[in-house]
Amino acid sequence: MKKMRIMRLLVMLSILVIILSACSGNNANGDEKSSEKGGDVYTFKVSHVTQESHVWHQTALKFGEELEKLSDGRMKLEIYPASQLGLEKDMAQQLETGSLDFGFLTNAYMSTRQDSLNAWFMPFTFKNLEEAVKMRESEAAKQMLEDLNSQGLVGLDFIFAGNRHILMKNGHVSSPQDLKGKKIRIIGSPAIQEFWEKVGAGPTAMPLSEVYTSLQTGVIDGIDIDLDALVTEKYYENAENLTLTNHITFPSVIVMSQKTYDKLTTEDQEIVKKALKAAADWGVQEAIQRENKNLEELKKHGVKVKELTDTSAFDSIAKEVKDKYAEKSPVIKKFLEEAKQ
Template identity: 35%
Template sequence: MTFLKKMAVTVAIAASILTTTAAQAKDFRIGLITPPNHIWTLTAQEFGKELEEKSSGKHKLAVFPAQQLGNEAQMMQQLQTGALDMGFLTLAEISNRVPEFGAFYAPFLVDNIDQAAKLLKSEEATKLLGELPAKAGVVGVGYAMAGMRQVLSRSAVKGPEDIKGKKIRITPFEPIKDFYNEIGAAPTPLPLPAVYDALANGQVDALDMDFDSILVLKFYERADNLMISNHMMFPMIGVVSGKVWAQLSDEDKQLIQTLMKAHLDKVIEKFAAQEKDQEKQLRDLKLTVTEADRAVFNDVVSKWEAMWKEKSKGALDTLKQAAEKAKAQ
C-alpha cells in the first residue's frame, strides 16, 4: 500500500470515528409536571449538570417543568414514540398503563415516610421495574417520591365522613380515584399549577397533597384546615424512552442509569429528612390540625384492597409483604 493510500485509509477511519462519536452525542430532553422550584425539577437540573460533566460535554439535558411538554399522559406518549427522551413522572400515569404499579398507592400501605423510603428501595419494588419496557415502552431507572399524602381543606376534616361530598383535588389516576370514590367524595383532577386558584375560587373544597407542596406553593393561604393522615405514599419514577435507550451505547446506558438512580435516591433522602420539619412549620402557621389513622378509614381501606387485589395482578400482596419488612427494620 502506498503512503498516500495509507493516509487515505487513516483519514477515513478517523472520519468514521468522529462521525460515530458525533452520532452518539445527544441533547436529551426530560419532562416533568412539577413547577421550577419543586425538588423533582431541581433534581432533574442537577442530574443534567452531572451528566454533562461526566460525559465530558458530550451529552446535555434540557429540563421542561410545569407541563411545558404536556401532561403526564401526553409525555408518556412522547416517550413511547421517542419524541421525548426522559421523564420524572408520578407513578400515577404508569399505573394507568401498567396496573401492577397501582399497588404502591394502597391506602396506609406504610405508616410514615421512612417506611415508604425503605419500600421504594426494596427488592420487590425494584423487580417491578422489569415490567415497563414491554408494557409501557419505557425503561424504569429507579424510584423517588414526594411526601406522604394529607388532606388540606377549607373546612375542618377529621375523617371520611367530613370528606364525603366534597370536591377534592387529586392527581388523575385510578387508585386514588377509587379511594375517594369509596369515601363518597368527588375526586377532581387538576394540574398542579391550577390548584391555588381553584382552591381560592371554590372550584375544589380540599386537596390531597403532601407537606412540601402545601408549603412551597402556599396552598395554606387558601385553606386553613389540615388533616394529617399519612394515608398514602406518592412515588415518582425516573424513566427513559425505550426507543431512545435502544440507540444508546452500553457505556452511555451505564452512565445515565448510575447518575439518574443516584439523584433519585437523593430525592427520597430529601423528602424523608424534611418531613418532620415541614409538619412543624405547618403547625406553627396556626392551621386547624387534626389527625387520623388507618382505623378511621378501615372500611374504605378494606374495600379498596378488595378491588385492587385483582387489578394489581398480585402486586398488592407482594408490596404488602415488602411493607411489613420495612416496618420491622
C-alpha cells in the first residue's frame, strides 16, 4: 500500500509539472505571462546610441508610454541608451537573433547595410528639417523600410536628430574652398564619405565618444553635426564657429526584430505599430522645435553662428553625387523625384 501511495504521488507530481510547463511561456526576453485582462505580458528591450537628453531617447520614452497605454499595461519597454548594449553592428546582430527587440539605429550605419537608405544623405536636398520630415511619408521612404525585411528586421519608421551643419575650430564655410584639406569628422556612410571627398576635405569617421577630445587636441579641424548632438555632447566647448548649411538630414531608422514581431498576435503587432507611430509623430515635431531651441542655446554659449544662404558653390558637387546614387538605386531616384514635388 505504501508503495502504491508513493507511485500515485509521483504520477500527480509529474502531471503537475507538465501543466505548469504548458502554462508558462517566453516573450521576446523570457518574461511572458498571462494578463488578468487577457493577452500576454511583454517587457521589450530597445537600444540606441545617444545620450538621455537627446530627442531619440525622449522618443523612446514616449514609445514606452504609448505601449503601456494601448496595451493596458501588458507591454513595457526597457531602454538602453548611449550604446550600452554595444556598437550598432552589435545591436543589429542582437536584433537578428531576437535578443534585442527594437533598435533606433542611425541611418548612417544602416546605409552601409542597405544602399537605398543613402537617399537621406543626398547633399543639399532639404532647406530645413521640415522639408526632410515630410519625406518620411513618401513612397520611396516606405519602400526603404519594407526592404529591411530581407535582413530579419521589420522597418517601422524614421525619426530625425535634425539637419547637419558644419562646426569648425577656425572660420566659417561659404564654399568648398573653405574646407579643402581640412580634417572633418563625419558619420560613416558611403554617400557622406563621397560628398566630403568631392568637397576636398579629409573626411574622418570616428565614434561620438572620440569627437570631443579630437576637437580639443586638434586631431580634427571640424565636424559634420546636427544641433541636438552639438548641444548634448557640448562640442562647442572646443570649436565655436558654426555654419548652418543644412547639407544633409540625419534620420534614425526604427526597426524591430522579425523574431520578436513573429511571436506577437496580430492584435499585439498592431498595438506595437500604433504606439510607435504615435511616438515617432511626436518625436519628429519635437526635433523641429529643438532646432530653434538648440540654436538659441548655442548662441548663449558664445558660438559664432553664420547661415549659408547661397549654396551655389556646392551645386556641381551635389549634382554629381545625386546622379551617381540615383543611377545605382531606383528607390533613391524616386526619393529625389518626390522631394522635388
